[in-house]
Amino acid sequence: MAEPVLDIRSLKKSFGAVVATDGVSLDLREGEIHALIGPNGAGKSTLIHQIAGTIRPDSGEIRFLGQDIGTLGVAERARLGLGRTFQVSSLAHEFSALRNVMLAVQGSQGSSFRFFRPVMDDASLKEPAMAALERVGLANRAGIPAAELSHGERRQLEIAIALALGSRAFLLDEPMAGMGPEGSQALTAFLDGLRQEAPILLVEHDMEAVFALADRISVLVYGRVIATGSVEEIRNNPTVREAYLGEPA
Amino acid sequence: MTRERTVNLVLLLLVPAAALAAQAIGETFYVTLATRIAILALAATGLNIALGLGGLVSFGHAAFFGIGGYAAGILATHAFNQEPLLFGLPGSKQMLVIWLTSLVASGLVAAVIGAISLRTSGVYFIMITLAFAQMIYYFAISWPAYGGEDGLSLYVRNSFPGLNTLDPMTFFLICYGLLVLGLLVFATLRASRFGTALQASRQNPTRVAAVGITPYRIRLVAFILSGMVTAIAGALYADLNRFVSPSMLSWHMSGELIVLIILGGTGRLFGPLAGAILYILFEFVLGGLTESWQLFLGLILLGVVLFARGGLIGLLAGKERHG
Numbered sequence A: 001m002a003e004p005v006l007d008i009r010s011l012k013k014s015f016g017a018v019v020a021t022d023g024v025s026l027d028l029r030e031g032e033i034h035a036l037i038g039p040n041g042a043g044k045s046t047l048i049h050q051i052a053g054t055i056r057p058d059s060g061e062i063r064f065l066g067q068d069i070g071t072l073g074v075a076e077r078a079r080l081g082l083g084r085t086f087q088v089s090s091l092a093h094e095f096s097a098l099r100n101v102m103l104a105v106q107g108s109q110g111s112s113f114r115f116f117r118p119v120m121d122d123a124s125l126k127e128p129a130m131a132a133l134e135r136v137g138l139a140n141r142a143g144i145p146a147a148e149l150s151h152g153e154r155r156q157l158e159i160a161i162a163l164a165l166g167s168r169a170f171l172l173d174e175p176m177a178g179m180g181p182e183g184s185q186a187l188t189a190f191l192d193g194l195r196q197e198a199p200i201l202l203v204e205h206d207m208e209a210v211f212a213l214a215d216r217i218s219v220l221v222y223g224r225v226i227a228t229g230s231v232e233e234i235r236n237n238p239t240v241r242e243a244y245l246g247e248p249a
Numbered sequence B: 001m002t003r004e005r006t007v008n009l010v011l012l013l014l015v016p017a018a019a020l021a022a023q024a025i026g027e028t029f030y031v032t033l034a035t036r037i038a039i040l041a042l043a044a045t046g047l048n049i050a051l052g053l054g055g056l057v058s059f060g061h062a063a064f065f066g067i068g069g070y071a072a073g074i075l076a077t078h079a080f081n082q083e084p085l086l087f088g089l090p091g092s093k094q095m096l097v098i099w100l101t102s103l104v105a106s107g108l109v110a111a112v113i114g115a116i117s118l119r120t121s122g123v124y125f126i127m128i129t130l131a132f133a134q135m136i137y138y139f140a141i142s143w144p145a146y147g148g149e150d151g152l153s154l155y156v157r158n159s160f161p162g163l164n165t166l167d168p169m170t171f172f173l174i175c176y177g178l179l180v181l182g183l184l185v186f187a188t189l190r191a192s193r194f195g196t197a198l199q200a201s202r203q204n205p206t207r208v209a210a211v212g213i214t215p216y217r218i219r220l221v222a223f224i225l226s227g228m229v230t231a232i233a234g235a236l237y238a239d240l241n242r243f244v245s246p247s248m249l250s251w252h253m254s255g256e257l258i259v260l261i262i263l264g265g266t267g268r269l270f271g272p273l274a275g276a277i278l279y280i281l282f283e284f285v286l287g288g289l290t291e292s293w294q295l296f297l298g299l300i301l302l303g304v305v306l307f308a309r310g311g312l313i314g315l316l317a318g319k320e321r322h323g
């Protein structure tokens, strides 16, 4: 079988006495959605942060597209094609939705040391950015400052930014959180198609969405992966039911 | 035309109009005042690149202002005494040569200061930029070759091809022309890819890194450009006063530039000019009434910070709209 797009081996991270990541190994393969579920405080966001580079692991290895990326900075990893969304939206709040996405296009083109041409007249930034906004259904809000977007719209904008980066893998940290049922359904349908473009590591609490989308599910509890498997396997796994789904075994 | 553009246009025309009017009634003192406004506004426009666009609160921009001033003073002194400067190169009394020297010298120093300071942020950044500027200040004080504490006099104002720089109005127009150029640089940067990344680095550096752009490098280049613009103003200031002294390098000067920007409107294109007009007016009007005019300035500043975050431009033109 081909090498996985993203391959995490024996990752460890402690915050003082809290072991947030306790020897996690998992991988993400071409074309799949790999869901990461687990109770609050299990270490899901911390894991995403370590893959994206915003938090450094204490030990372990992260390979992306066959390369050890452990020593690379956040920006270098993004340029390699790791597109992530934040659990709490993280945007340039004064800029419009469009300019936020244009910034990502600019980042993917590796062309930030250009001092003369106004970005707002630059079709090579604007067109791909508009296309990304259209795909997430935010085109009609392109001119609105990120600070004035609704919570759900900011979540959509985060995804548009990851799209505009031309990502080779998506790391989505609770993209449905606070979206409302309609928004969640639309996003579920969208992510379903997106996996063909690039595989998705999906952290999500919305079990309906997870069961509808995931090719594989890993369950994280107290920093450890207690099970990995298909939707059926996870649903029927007694340990998981006890530890996470909250049912007696 | 947006409201901000109207305000900007009025401000842009106001100062030359006042200078011309003063010239017409023979009050050249006011032409000099207008020249000071132009120079301070240019210095603050430089700082506005780092502070306004990048959110980098440099408390050490006097270093660049002083470097420009000393470039003018040192080159002119060597030219006057006909002593070679470095590597047998002569001094110069040409403003163009002096400006170029100011740009190169300040750019190099800003690269060093920025490379180190930008590894920190917040209060540490403020303190470390202050510390660097103070080092240069004490160096100038203890450097007898160029006047030490007493400073350095320029025997005659430096020259510009085809112009009589001794004429106050001509010199004002040179300074104002450079201010307009500085504003153009600021506006062009702000709208560019570089400016987008710089402003985004102020708003949310985590986001910038997540789209593959390293904020540190963006900020470093911004800091260098910022210092270079301020240095040009310093060279002009030396020519205005025909005198350079370590006071140009002191923390008071750095503070004054920050105050100008806050008064006028941080990050706004015409914030520095609005601030410089206000500052010089306060100094002139309040300074005539009381010795402790800076106390009143402090109170006004407090009022601006508490009640009018956008400064004068914000008050007149409302909140800024980005693309």
Ligand SMILES: Nc1ncnc2c1ncn2[C@@H]1O[C@H](COP(=O)(O)OP(=O)(O)O)[C@@H](O)[C@H]1O
Pocket: A015, A018, A019, A020, A038, A039, A040, A041, A042, A043, A044, A045, A046, A047
């Ligand atoms: N920066 C931090 N400093 C200290 N503790 C942290 C930090 N980030 C996360 N933690 C702790 O690590 C554990 C995992 O947190 P997190 O990864 O956010 O969980 P999840 O996303 O699964 O809800 C929690 O106990 C949390 O309190």
Ligand SMILES: [Mg+2]
Pocket: A044, A045, A046, A087
């Ligand atoms: Mg989380």
